[in-house]
Amino acid sequence: MTKNDETLRAPSRRGFLKSGIAIGGALAAAPLAARAAAAEGDPAILEKKDWNQYLGDGVDARPYGHPSEFEADVVRRNVAWLTADPVSSVNFTPLHQLDGIITPNGLCFERHHAGIAEVDPAEHRLMINGLVDRELVFTMQDLMRFPRENRVYFLECAANSGMEWRGAQLNGCQFTHGMIHNVMYTGVPLKYLLEEAGLKTNAKWLLPEGADAAGMTRSVPLQKALDDCLVAFKMNGEALRPEQGYPIRLAVPGWEGNMWVKWLRRIEVGDEPWHHREETSKYTDLMANGKARRFTWEMDVKSVITNPSPQAPILHDKGFTVLTGLAWSGRGSITRVDVSLDGGRNWRPARIDGPSFDKSAHRFYYEFDWDGSPLLLQSRAIDSEGIVQPTKDALRAVRGTNSIYHNNGIQTWHVKSGGEVENVEVS
Amino acid sequence: MSKSLKLTSLLAAAAIGVTTAQAGEKFGIGREATKDEVAAWDIDVRPDGTGLPDGSGTVADGEEIFAERCAVCHGDFGEGVDRWPVLAGGQDTLSSDRPVKTIGSYWPYLSTVYDYINRAMPFGEAQSLTPDEVYAITAYLLYMNDVVTDDEFELSKENFTDIHLPNEENFFEDPRPDTATLKDGEPCMSGCKEKVEITMRARVLDVTPDTEDDESGAGSID
Numbered sequence: 001m002t003k004n005d006e007t008l009r010a011p012s013r014r015g016f017l018k019s020g021i022a023i024g025g026a027l028a029a030a031p032l033a034a035r036a037a038a039a040e041g042d043p044a045i046l047e048k049k050d051w052n053q054y055l056g057d058g059v060d061a062r063p064y065g066h067p068s069e070f071e072a073d074v075v076r077r078n079v080a081w082l083t084a085d086p087v088s089s090v091n092f093t094p095l096h097q098l099d100g101i102i103t104p105n106g107l108c109f110e111r112h113h114a115g116i117a118e119v120d121p122a123e124h125r126l127m128i129n130g131l132v133d134r135e136l137v138f139t140m141q142d143l144m145r146f147p148r149e150n151r152v153y154f155l156e157c158a159a160n161s162g163m164e165w166r167g168a169q170l171n172g173c174q175f176t177h178g179m180i181h182n183v184m185y186t187g188v189p190l191k192y193l194l195e196e197a198g199l200k201t202n203a204k205w206l207l208p209e210g211a212d213a214a215g216m217t218r219s220v221p222l223q224k225a226l227d228d229c230l231v232a233f234k235m236n237g238e239a240l241r242p243e244q245g246y247p248i249r250l251a252v253p254g255w256e257g258n259m260w261v262k263w264l265r266r267i268e269v270g271d272e273p274w275h276h277r278e279e280t281s282k283y284t285d286l287m288a289n290g291k292a293r294r295f296t297w298e299m300d301v302k303s304v305i306t307n308p309s310p311q312a313p314i315l316h317d318k319g320f321t322v323l324t325g326l327a328w329s330g331r332g333s334i335t336r337v338d339v340s341l342d343g344g345r346n347w348r349p350a351r352i353d354g355p356s357f358d359k360s361a362h363r364f365y366y367e368f369d370w371d372g373s374p375l376l377l378q379s380r381a382i383d384s385e386g387i388v389q390p391t392k393d394a395l396r397a398v399r400g401t402n403s404i405y406h407n408n409g410i411q412t413w414h415v416k417s418g419g420e421v422e423n424v425e426v427s
Numbered sequence: 428m429s430k431s432l433k434l435t436s437l438l439a440a441a442a443i444g445v446t447t448a449q450a451g452e453k454f455g456i457g458r459e460a461t462k463d464e465v466a467a468w469d470i471d472v473r474p475d476g477t478g479l480p481d482g483s484g485t486v487a488d489g490e491e492i493f494a495e496r497c498a499v500c501h502g503d504f505g506e507g508v509d510r511w512p513v514l515a516g517g518q519d520t521l522s523s524d525r526p527v528k529t530i531g532s533y534w535p536y537l538s539t540v541y542d543y544i545n546r547a548m549p550f551g552e553a554q555s556l557t558p559d560e561v562y563a564i565t566a567y568l569l570y571m572n573d574v575v576t577d578d579e580f581e582l583s584k585e586n587f588t589d590i591h592l593p594n595e596e597n598f599f600e601d602p603r604p605d606t607a608t609l610k611d612g613e614p615c616m617s618g619c620k621e622k623v624e625i626t627m628r629a630r631v632l633d634v635t636p637d638t639e640d641d642e643s644g645a646g647s648i649d
Contacts, residue, residue, distance in 0.1 A: 079636055084500075084510035088550070114547065127460055129469055135460040142456045168629040175635060196453050207471060213553040215546035217471060266468050274473050275536050277543040281528070284598060290522030292533075294598045310629070338614070343623030347616045376623060386609035398605045402526055414625060423629035427620075 073097075076107060079175060082163070087115040088214070090157065092178030095304070095326065096312040101152070101182055101354050101361045105236050108181035110243045111157055113214035117263045121247040124211065126193075126231070130269035133198030140233075140247055146188040149230060151253070152360040154328045156180040156299045158256035158283055161407035164392070168412075168423045172311040176411065176423060177304040182328070182361035185251050187232030190225045194269070202271045208250050211265035218259045218283075219273035220252065224297075228253045231264060254330030254359035255297040256405070258283050288400030301389045302408035303327035303337055303364070303381035314419035318372035325379050327352075327362045332384030334362040341368070343376030343412060343426040344391070350379065358384075375415040376426055392425065470554075472542040476588040479541065483583030484563025486570040492560050493567050496549050505529070505571045515571035518593070531572025535595040537587065540565050 039046045067074065078091040093109040110116075121140045129135040157179035163169050170176050194206075199222070206225050210216035220229070230251040233240060240246040245262025252259040258278055273279070273295075285293040305325040308314050314321060327334045333356050338347040350364040364379070381389045392409030414424040472478040494503060501507055505514030517527025526533075530540055545561045547553050556564070566582035569575045574592060582590070607614070629635065 077636060079634075081634065084512075085550075114550070114553065127464065127468055129460060129465045135465055136457040137460045137464065138457045145456050146454060167627040169632050169634060171629040171635040192454070196457060198453075209468075209471070213547065213551070215553065217546070268469060268471065270473075272473060272475070274471055274542075275539055276471070277539050277547075280535050280539050280598075281530075281533065281543075286521060286526060286528070286533075288522065290526075291597045291599060292521075293601050296601045296603065298601075298603070300603065310635075338616070343620070345618065345620045345623055347614070347619070376625075380614065382609065382614070385604075387604050388607050388609065388614050390606035394606050414628075424625045425627040427622075427624045427626050 071097075074107065076109060077174060079170065088113045090159070090179060092174045093181055094174050094311075095178050095180075095306045096173050096309045098306070099324065099363065101326075101363050102236060103181035103183055105183065105238065105241050105244070108155075108183065108235075108241070108244060109157070109179050111179065111257065112212070112243070113216060114212050116243045117210070117212035118242055119211055119247060119263050124247050124263075124265065126248065126264060127266040128193060128197040128269070129266065130207075131200040131203040131271060132194070132269050133200065136193075136197045138193070143188055143231065143233065143248065146192050148186055149189055150184055150186050151228075151230065151251070152182065152184045152355070152357045153251060153253045154180055154182040154299075154330075154359065154361045155251075155257045155260055156302075156328070156330075158258055158296075158299070158405040160257075161302075161409070161411075162404045164409075164411075164423075165396075165401045165403065165407055168425050171423050173304050173306050173309040173411070174311060177326075179257070180326075180328070180361070182326075183235045184237070185230055185232040186234035186237070187230035187248075187251060190229040190231055190250070190267075193231060193267070194225065197269075199269060203269045205270045205273050207266075207268040207270060207274050207276075208259075208261040208264055209266040209268070210245075210261045211263040216258075216261050216278065217274065217276045218261060218278055219276065219295075220259060222269075224252065224255070252297075254299060254332075256283065256299055259297065283405060285399070285403035285405050287403065293403075296406055299328075299330035300406065300408045301327075301329035301331070301334070301381050301383040301385075301387045303334075303379040303389055304411050305339070305377050305379050305413060308377065308415055308419075308421045309413055310421045310423055313421050314370065314415060316419075318370050321368065321370045323350075323366040323368065323377065325350075325364055327364055327379065327381035328360065329381065329383035329385070329387070330359055331387060333358050333360075334381050335384050336382040337362070337364040338380045338382075339364075339366040340378040340380070341375045344378050344410070347380065372417055374417050375413075376424070377413040377415060378410050380410055470542075470546060472538045472545070474536040474538045474588075476538065476584070479538075479584045479587055480558040481584055482558035482562050483581050483585075484559050484561070484566050485581045486563075486566045486575070486578045488559075489563035489565070489567025489570070492556075492564055496556070497564065500550065505568065514568060518573075521594070521597070529572065530568055531574060531593065533594050534592055535598055537565065537569070537590050537592055540568060541587075 074094050074097045076091040083089040090111045091109055093107055126138040160179035161176055164176055204222050206220045207217055231248055232251045233248050248264045249262045250260055250264050285296050307324050327337045337350040339350045340347045350366040352362050352364050354363045356362055395409045412424050412426050414422045500511040501514050507513035513529050515529055515531055517529045517532035520527045541561055562582045
């Protein structure tokens with residue numbers, strides 16, 4: 001790494017002190033005659049940089065651009081001990097390094113059950129069969145001829161925050177809350193495809209199925225399909241990424257991510273649910289009494305402070321600072337986010353900034369003057385249905401600790417006087 | 428009809444697509460699926476037995492196939508190797524502190540066992556089993572879970588829906604919202620608790636992936 005690279009890196013408190021000492025030392029040791037020693041100030045200003053003097057890459061160097069090399073740590077990460085195998089597994093969106101509401105495509109968390117299917121769109125088909133007047137097959141070209149809609153939705157894994165049911169476990173919002181992404185989908189309303197096939201009067205349920213080796217299936221009530229489901233082929237303006245279901249996936253707005261079947265190849269219409277593996281063995285929520293909820297589809301109102309957070313400590317001394325985070329609800333939009341600096345004793349309203357769409361992430365900010373003392377940060381979202389984000393204890397009082405899915409409890413971050421941040425639970 | 432006129436009428440159909448669904452407005456896109464195409468992809472099975480193919484298999488056959496195709500991950504008796512899923516046992520653990528959720532202890536329907544093995548197993552070689560092999564493996568899983576006790580038992584399309592798994596009745600529909608809403612009153616804004624104490628720390632558990640900097644979680648910008 002060159003010296004220039006070093007000065008460009010995000011300054012840590014320690015790094016800043018170190019470079020301060022280095023500058024002081026260099027100045028003291030420099031010969032009096034040296035011109036450089038005469039200039040006082042920040043070397044970032046005083047020294048010429050390569051990019052001031054020399055030519056950069058031409059427009060033909062990066063046909064599909066990448067982030068700056070200095071953003072190399074902004075990546076999806078996994079937690080190896082969570083699953084038996086990285087193929088049927090999950091990774092996490094680096095929420096602490098993002099802002100706004102749109103997740104860049106390359107950072108959207110992944111969840112596969114049989115790895116990434118690399119599907120050739122020329123060989124991909126979508127079949128609709130079952131209780132329809134005409135069982136149909138569509139090519140990708142066919143699907144492109146239907147009227148399209150553009151919608152911004154969050155997709156949250158049902159298991160997001162699932163490792164935290166028993167207490168504070170993973171140190172970073174990437175790991176505790178990063179099984180979520182929020183992108184603009186372009187797609188065909190599923191109702192157009194179903195109308196094309198013609199629904200029989202006894203049609204009540206759908207079974208979307210993926211083309212991957214997991215053959216992912218879920219039972220979806222017809223009402224939801226006719227309401228707002230999309231067969232999506234674009235995310236944030238470009239084709240879906242392979243890991244997000246290229247060439248098509250189902251969007252089931254507001255509902256648990258497992259139902260957003262990727263590499264969608266078939267939709268069966270039926271009169272009863274199928275009770276397949278992903279809605280019996282998995283994605284059912286075990287209560288303390290040994291009975292289990294099934295078909296827990298909606299993702300309830302939830303929020304998290306992304307900065308400061310364990311992976312994003314406060315790097316400056318006391319003074320004005322920006323707290324920010326995300327809030328979302330599968331039942332509508334976010335009408336309000338409250339923030340507490342003292343573990344839930346006192347709350348103040350945060351400022352929601354940016355677009356507010358139904359079943360989409362919302363960005364909130366709370367700016368304040370940090371006096372350098374320890375904080376217990378919390379955020380509490382309220383959605384357009386009037387549902388208030390509960391504490392983890394309120395959830396546990398109803399559900400126990402073994403339901404795995406649907407943990408939308410309030411997160412607490414402990415900011416220490418040095419600016420370090422830890423995932424904690426409070427009384 | 429000119430190309431542009433046709434386009435206009437298509438767009439008009441789209442604009443009113445929702446309201447005229449019953450009138451049968453269609454875009455005329457796609458083609459009819461053949462019977463063979465539907466049969467090739469439609470392999471799903473429901474609890475009432477809809478979708479089961481002809482065939483049968485015994486516990487003894489299943490034991491042999493399981494040893495060859497499944498035991499490397501799931502263990503000879505479905506006990507699970509390393510972190511691979513446990514398929515048998517765990518009865519009466521669902522209300523305990525550490526539930527063991529298996530086919531025998533948790534799954535509601537046998538149809539799910541058949542369907543899932545048939546569509547997705549063995550992991551890495553899905554859809555390589557014949558109907559008779561899937562019936563046999565399913566029979567062996569019933570035996571390992573003490574749902575059938577006769578090692579001569581033969582599972583078939585004909586007797587399939589006679590079998591009921593022990594936990595079938597213990598699932599219920601989503602009762603949410605099950606926590607406070609604004610109907611219960613405005614949430615507290617000030618003086619909500621006497622005092623606050625830290626009761627648990629992630630740092631103590633220390634299971635977050637490490638980077639070169641041991642002081643922070645992976646992905647740290649510090």
